[in-house]
Amino acid sequence: MPRKSSRITDFFRRVGNAVLGVGKLPSKLKRRTPKVKKKIPQIRRPEIPKMFQSFFERRHTGWPEYVMLKAQLLILSLFVAAVIYIALLPAEIFIFTSLLLALSAYLFYLTATQLKHAFKRDYPAYRSFVIMCVAIAWVFVLVFRHSPIEFSIEAPHLAFVPPLAAMGFVFVAFAVFRLKYGRNFTYGTVEEIRGKRAVVRISYDICSNVKSGLYVVESFAK
Structure with missing residues (x-):
């Protein structure tokens, strides 16, 4: 009898341990399951190229000013190309039209990407400024090279209409820009x-x- 009772007791002990062991399985699995860490990609802050860093540091400026300088140089290149096409090489229509289109496209790309990131608070003003400058360059090209009005001895005053219209467009564009975005303070x-x-x-x-x-x-x- 003692042996039977001990066997029965041992049997029920094993059953109990098995039941309790099943309950502990999730915790064991959690301990054994390797933790998967998500790698968060580090966002690199835009920086000025090393060859220009000392130039901007001496002037206490940073990456936004570097981006704005690129935009200003592109605008200047656009105006220079327009002047050369109008005054010196009017026959090279394909070359200068392609060049003007390429400069305009890159300016819009720079505005939508780097200028937007550099000047978040006042981005609409910078976007409008770039659009205005591109529009001025193209207005001058269209007025001085492709205007239907030509000089005539019978009506010499008509020759002044295209340049006056172009100058009027420039004046109105800058006046509207100043009225909309101008302010007498800064941050x-x-x-x-x-x-x-x-x-x-x-x-x-x-x-x-x-x-x-x-x-x-x-x-x-x-």
């Missing part, structure tokens, strides 16, 4: 306070027409 970061004065770092601001750099202003901090 900056206080770098240092010297008594009643503060050293403020200001980025390029097309709306207030302020250049980037360090400015000493009156401090209202107590």
Whole structure:
């Protein structure tokens, strides 16, 4: 009898251990299951090319000013190409039309990508400025090279209509831009306070027409 009872007791102990072991399986599986870590891609901050870094650091400027300089150089190239086509090489229609289209397309690409990232707060103003400059270049090309109005001895005054129309377009475009986006203040970061004065770092601001750099202003901090 003692042997039977011990066997029965041992049997039920094993059954109990098996049942309890099933309950512990999820925790064991959790411990054994390797943790999968998601690799979050690091977003690289845009930087100025190394060959130009010292140039911008000496002027207390950064990547936004570098992007704006590229946009200004492209706009200047667009105007120079338009002037050369109008005044010097009017017969090279295919070459200069392709060049003007390429410069315009790259300007729009730069505006939609880098300018948008560099000047988030005032991006609509920078976008409008680029569109305005591209439009001015093309208006001059169309007016001076492809205008249906030609000089005539019988009506010499008609020859002044295209250039006056082009100049009027430029004046109206800049006036509308100033009325819509112009302001008499800008934003900056206080770098240092010297008594009643503060050293403020200001980025390029097309709306207030302020250049980037360090400015000493009156401090209202107590």
